[in-house]
Amino acid sequence: MTAGSESVLELLPMVFADPGEARARADLVLHTDPSPLHASVAHQVIGIWQRDFGDLRIALRHLRRARDLAARAESAEREADVLATLGVALVHAGRTRQGLASFEQGVARGSGHTRARVLYRRAYVWWVLGRHREALEDVRRALPVLRQVRDDIWTARALTLRATVHLALGAVDRAVADFTAAERLWETTGQEHDKADAVESRGLAAFRSGDIPVALRLLDEAEERYAKLGTPTFMLSIRRCEVLMAAGLAPEALAEADTAIALLDRIGGQSTRKAELLLAAARAARSAGDPDTAIARAADAVRLFAAQRRAWWAAHARLVLIEARAAAGNRSGRLVADAAAVAERLASFGSPAAPEASLLAGRIALALGRTADAERHLTAAARGRHGGPPTARVTGWAAQALRARAAGSGRGVLEACRRGLDVLDDHRMTLGASELRARATAQGAELAALAQEASLAHGGARRLLEWSERWRATVLSTPPARPPADPALLAGLTAYREIAARAEEARREGRPVPALEREQRRLERDIRSRTHHIRGDAPGGGDRFDAGRLLDRLGPARLAELAVVDGRVHVLLCGEGRVRRFAGGSLAEAVAEAEHVQAGLRRLAHPGSEARLPLVEAGGRRLQELLLGGAVPHLGSGPVVIVPPGALHRVPWALLPALRERVLSVSPSAGSWLRARETEPPAGGRHVLVRGPGLATGGAEVSELADRYGTATVLEGEAAQASRVLAELDGATLAHLAAHGTFRADSPLFSALRMADGPLIVHDFERLARSPYRIILSSCDTARLASVGADELLGLVTALLPLGTAGVVASSAPVNDAAVVPLMLALHKGLDAGLSLAEALRDARAAQPGDPVHQATGWAFAAFGAA
Known part of the structure; x- marks a missing residue:
C-alpha cells in the first residue's frame, strides 16, 4: 500500500x-481526481460525518457512492466496511429491513479483522433496535478478533457497546467493568470524540448506580468535550433527560428534549434518535404533570x-402512553389489559421497566374495583422491592402498599x-444540592399520601402527625452539602x-437588555448545573x-399542623401533652381564598385602597x-405555631381573627420548629x-437602629x-x-436581595458556614416560597433555617x-x-396606627422558626 493510500485511510479513525478536520480532508481528496478506492474512503468519511452530526439524506447519498466505488475498486474488504457503515445509516433513517440486509x-463480503468490525457495527444496530441478545452475541464474536489484532480503538468501542447493553438490561456491575476497561484503552488513543462518548457512558453508569450528582457532572463534561469538537450529540440529550x-x-428535561427534536428536524438528522427523543419528551411531560403533551409525544414515538x-x-x-392516558x-378495562400486555412484553425483553x-x-384495576386483577398485577410489581436501583425498589414498595390497602391492612400499608x-x-x-433533595421527594408523594390515608383510617391523631412529618420539609432536616471552595x-x-x-x-435607563438577559440566563444555567454536581455526605435521612x-418542648404553646388527606385539611393540634385532630375544609378552596387575600394586601399597600380592607378581613374569617375549623376554641392563651402544607405558604396568618393578637410563628414543619427551638445563639452577640x-x-x-445598637456593623x-x-x-x-427583594417562582434559588453590586441570591446564603441566629428581612416578598416535590418549600427563608438560623421575620406580600x-x-x-421575634412582632403590629396601610403591612409580615 502506498503512502498516499495510508494517508487517505487514516481519515476513517480521524x-x-x-470530525471537522476529517470531513475537510475528505472534501480535498474528492477534488484531486482520486482513485475509486480513495474516493470510496472519502465519501465514507463524509457519510459518517453527515450520519452522526448532520443530514441523514446527504449521508445516504455519500455512503451509497462509497459502496459503489468500493465495488469498482474490487476490494471486498473495503466494500464490507462501507456496507456496515451504510447499514447503520439506513437503520437510523428508519429503513430497518434495508439496513439489516446491508x-x-x-x-x-468481509473476513477476519474487517468482519469483526462489521459485526461490532451490527451489534450496535441490534442495540438501537432493542434486540439485546443479538447485540451481545455479535460483540461476543467480534471481540476476540479485535483483541487478537490489537485494534484498541475498535476493542474499546465494542466494550463500550457491551456495557451499554448491560445497562439496558439492568446489569450495572458488568457495565461498569466494561466501561472501565474501555476507558483504559481510550487513554492510549487520540480518539477525542470516542473519549467524550466514554465520559458520557460513565455518566450513564453513574446514574444507573443511583449517583445523580456524578451523572450530571460527567454528562456536562461530555457536553463540553463535544462542543470543542463541534459535534452535536443527540444521545447525550436523551441520557441527560433521563437523569434530569x-x-x-422534569420541566428542564422536557425543554431539553423538545430543543433537541427541533434541531434534529432542522438538520435532517437520524429518525431513530428522533423517536428516542420523543419518548424522553413524553416521559418528561408525564412527570411534569402535562398528560396531554405526554400522550401526543408518546403516540408519535x-x-x-x-x-x-x-x-x-x-x-x-x-x-408511557398508557401512563399518560391514565393520568x-x-x-x-381496556387500559388495564393494555398495561398488562406491555408489562408482559417488557418482561420478555428483560426490561427493568416491567414492574x-x-x-x-x-x-x-383497583380504581375500577377489579380486586382480583389488581392483586395479580400488584404482586408482580411488588417483586422488585428488594433489589435494583432506588426508583425500582420504590415502585415495588408502592405496589406492596396498594396490595395491603386493598386487603384492608392498615399496618401493612404503613410498613x-x-x-x-x-x-x-x-x-x-x-x-448535595437542596433543590435536588427537595424535588426528589416527589417520587415519594404517593407513599406519603397512602400512609396518611391509612393513619387517618386506622390510627389516632398522633400517628397522622408523625406521617405528616415523615415526608414534609425534609430539606430542612440537614444543611445542603457545600464544596470546600469551588x-x-x-x-x-x-x-x-x-x-x-x-x-x-x-432597564432603569431605558437601554436594550436582550444580550445581557441572555448572558444572565446562561450564567444561571451554569450555576445550577455546578450546584447539582455536589454530592451529599449526610448519613441516613436527617433527624x-x-x-x-x-410535646415536651411546647410548654404552654400550641402547635397546629395542617395535614391534607384526599384534598381535605385536618388540624393536628399539639399541646398539653397530647395531639388532637379537628376537621378543616377544602384545600382547593383555601388556596383560592389565600390568593384573593394576597391580591387585597397588594392593593392595601398603596394609599387610597381603604375600601378593600373589609374584603380582606372577610377573607381572613x-x-x-x-x-x-373546630380547633379555634382549643388554641389556649399561649403562643401558637402554625405548620401549613406547601400549598398554603402564602396565607397571611396574622389576618385570621383567632391569631391576630397572639404570639404567632410559622414553620415549614414541626421538626424544623423543634430544631430551631433547640438552636443555641452564637457567642459574641x-x-x-x-x-x-x-x-x-x-x-x-437602619440609621435609627445603628444608634440603638451602638456597636452594630452597618453596611450601606x-x-x-x-x-x-x-x-x-x-x-x-x-x-x-x-x-x-425579588422572588423567582421559575427558579426559587435565584430569589434575591439587591445589594450595591447586584443581587444576593439564595445560592449565596447556602455558602454560609452559619447563617445569623435571627434575621429580619424588611422588604417585599422575602417570605415567598416555591412549593416543589412532595411538600417542600424553596426560597430565602427555608435556605436559612438549616444553616443555624432559629428565627426569621419576612413578608409574604408587597408592603408599603x-x-x-x-x-x-x-x-x-x-x-x-x-422578647422573641414572634412576641416582638405581635407587639409591633399592635403599636402601629389603625389605618389600612399600616394594618396590611403588619399582616404581611410573619415570624418563622422559634427564636
Whole structure:
C-alpha cells in the first residue's frame, strides 16, 4: 500500500478523533481526481460525518457512492466496511429491513479483522433496535478478533457497546467493568470524540448506580468535550433527560428534549434518535404533570418505533402512553389489559421497566374495583422491592402498599410506605444540592399520601402527625452539602451578580437588555448545573421527628399542623401533652381564598385602597373556617405555631381573627420548629445592619437602629456589596437587611436581595458556614416560597433555617415602604427588651396606627422558626 493510500485511510479513525478536520480532508481528496478506492474512503468519511452530526439524506447519498466505488475498486474488504457503515445509516433513517440486509452482505463480503468490525457495527444496530441478545452475541464474536489484532480503538468501542447493553438490561456491575476497561484503552488513543462518548457512558453508569450528582457532572463534561469538537450529540440529550427526570427536574428535561427534536428536524438528522427523543419528551411531560403533551409525544414515538421495527423501544413508549392516558383520567378495562400486555412484553425483553407497567395495571384495576386483577398485577410489581436501583425498589414498595390497602391492612400499608420512603431517604441524601433533595421527594408523594390515608383510617391523631412529618420539609432536616471552595462556582456567582446589576441599570435607563438577559440566563444555567454536581455526605435521612420531644418542648404553646388527606385539611393540634385532630375544609378552596387575600394586601399597600380592607378581613374569617375549623376554641392563651402544607405558604396568618393578637410563628414543619427551638445563639452577640440601594425610604430604619445598637456593623452604600455582606452575616447573632427583594417562582434559588453590586441570591446564603441566629428581612416578598416535590418549600427563608438560623421575620406580600419603618423600629424595641421575634412582632403590629396601610403591612409580615 502506498503512502498516499495510508494517508487517505487514516481519515476513517480521524472522524471520531477530529470530525471537522476529517470531513475537510475528505472534501480535498474528492477534488484531486482520486482513485475509486480513495474516493470510496472519502465519501465514507463524509457519510459518517453527515450520519452522526448532520443530514441523514446527504449521508445516504455519500455512503451509497462509497459502496459503489468500493465495488469498482474490487476490494471486498473495503466494500464490507462501507456496507456496515451504510447499514447503520439506513437503520437510523428508519429503513430497518434495508439496513439489516446491508449488514448481511457486509458479513458475507468481509473476513477476519474487517468482519469483526462489521459485526461490532451490527451489534450496535441490534442495540438501537432493542434486540439485546443479538447485540451481545455479535460483540461476543467480534471481540476476540479485535483483541487478537490489537485494534484498541475498535476493542474499546465494542466494550463500550457491551456495557451499554448491560445497562439496558439492568446489569450495572458488568457495565461498569466494561466501561472501565474501555476507558483504559481510550487513554492510549487520540480518539477525542470516542473519549467524550466514554465520559458520557460513565455518566450513564453513574446514574444507573443511583449517583445523580456524578451523572450530571460527567454528562456536562461530555457536553463540553463535544462542543470543542463541534459535534452535536443527540444521545447525550436523551441520557441527560433521563437523569434530569430522576432528579425531579422534569420541566428542564422536557425543554431539553423538545430543543433537541427541533434541531434534529432542522438538520435532517437520524429518525431513530428522533423517536428516542420523543419518548424522553413524553416521559418528561408525564412527570411534569402535562398528560396531554405526554400522550401526543408518546403516540408519535410509538408510530416511529413501529415503523423502524424497534419492538423493545415501542413497548417502552406504549407504557408511557398508557401512563399518560391514565393520568388524563382514562380508566377502563381496556387500559388495564393494555398495561398488562406491555408489562408482559417488557418482561420478555428483560426490561427493568416491567414492574412499573404491572404497577400501572394494578393501580387502574383497583380504581375500577377489579380486586382480583389488581392483586395479580400488584404482586408482580411488588417483586422488585428488594433489589435494583432506588426508583425500582420504590415502585415495588408502592405496589406492596396498594396490595395491603386493598386487603384492608392498615399496618401493612404503613410498613410498606415506611420501607419505600427509607429507600428514597437514602437516595435523597446522596444529593448535595437542596433543590435536588427537595424535588426528589416527589417520587415519594404517593407513599406519603397512602400512609396518611391509612393513619387517618386506622390510627389516632398522633400517628397522622408523625406521617405528616415523615415526608414534609425534609430539606430542612440537614444543611445542603457545600464544596470546600469551588472557584468556578464562585466566579460564576460573581459574574452573575455583575451581569444582573448591569441589566438592572440598563432597564432603569431605558437601554436594550436582550444580550445581557441572555448572558444572565446562561450564567444561571451554569450555576445550577455546578450546584447539582455536589454530592451529599449526610448519613441516613436527617433527624427523625419525635412527637414526644415536640410535646415536651411546647410548654404552654400550641402547635397546629395542617395535614391534607384526599384534598381535605385536618388540624393536628399539639399541646398539653397530647395531639388532637379537628376537621378543616377544602384545600382547593383555601388556596383560592389565600390568593384573593394576597391580591387585597397588594392593593392595601398603596394609599387610597381603604375600601378593600373589609374584603380582606372577610377573607381572613373564611380562611380561619377552612384552615382551623373546630380547633379555634382549643388554641389556649399561649403562643401558637402554625405548620401549613406547601400549598398554603402564602396565607397571611396574622389576618385570621383567632391569631391576630397572639404570639404567632410559622414553620415549614414541626421538626424544623423543634430544631430551631433547640438552636443555641452564637457567642459574641454580634449585630449586622445592611441597607441596600434604591429603597423608597432609603432604609430609614437602619440609621435609627445603628444608634440603638451602638456597636452594630452597618453596611450601606458601596460597603453593602455581596461578598462583604456575606462575610459579616456569617455567625452573627442578629441581622437586619433593608433591601429590595425579588422572588423567582421559575427558579426559587435565584430569589434575591439587591445589594450595591447586584443581587444576593439564595445560592449565596447556602455558602454560609452559619447563617445569623435571627434575621429580619424588611422588604417585599422575602417570605415567598416555591412549593416543589412532595411538600417542600424553596426560597430565602427555608435556605436559612438549616444553616443555624432559629428565627426569621419576612413578608409574604408587597408592603408599603413608609409603613415598614415604624413597624421595624417597634419590632427591634421588643427584641431589645428581651422578647422573641414572634412576641416582638405581635407587639409591633399592635403599636402601629389603625389605618389600612399600616394594618396590611403588619399582616404581611410573619415570624418563622422559634427564636
